[in-house]
Amino acid sequence: MSEEGRFSIALEQREGYQVNVAFDWPQTPDLLLDGEPPLGECRGPNASRLLAAATADCLGASLLFCLFKDDPPAGCLRAEASCVMTRNAQKRLRIGQLEVRLIVTEAVTQSPRFGRCKDLFEEFCVVSASIRQGIPLVVTVEDEAGEVYYRSE
Template identity: 65%
Template sequence: MSEEGLFTIHLEQQEGFQITAKFDWKRAPDLLMDEGPPLGEQAGPNASRMLAAAAANCLAASLLFCVFKDEPPANCLRAEASCGVARNDKKRLRVNRIEVRLIVADVVKEAPRFARCKDLFEDFCVVSASIRQGIPMLVTILDQSGEVLHQSA
């Protein structure tokens, strides 16, 4: 379940605020992302929705791996992610909370490892554990020739 190292996702603006994300896995399809009105047309999820989905997916996979290892039963878990967005003191919209609910079938809660895993799995979720700590980010703007136009401090 380890994925240590650096990976790169390529994004390309199509029209308006629609952006296609191209993943580094050959079998993973491209994903169209968009903003909601008045900017976009909601033709795909926006970044906040992807962040909430990523946290819920990572937690679900972590729990299933801990309980069942390589072969979890089909259809034994559902997840819901709620993402709060509010303005900060500078009036900028920010994700201010993510709430994830994992709904497990009896086969999960009756599994021998469940009692132990329910206290461990969150610590092994790469995404939610990172979000909780804050994620250092470096942002760079380049022109098409590769000249750096801006880089965050």
């Protein structure tokens, strides 16, 4: 598979289950992630909440770009994301379903492109399209010297 682009972010465990995320854009502030009790203290979103937010944001941005390209009107879209947590056969917690609601104003529904875009925008959301198809994942565990202890295939 060819790479169209690549980015890297850095995560560092701080205290307990709190993790600082440093993004690759210098103007973007760091983000604190945390688990929910009994592991964490909910001082930041956990990974499941971040995935739900990323999915809703991507879908909303895809719709706005299709409709308005570079100049969407302010305040014309809100989104709500719900994550249904389930347990698999091994009783491990998983994201069983994501539900995203895009709530739009008249500026969106009255756009001349709305009829076409409402049927097309999902195809251009990188996050939701990737989740639906499954994302190949390679996981490596190594020490600070670079010695690899584990690598998934």
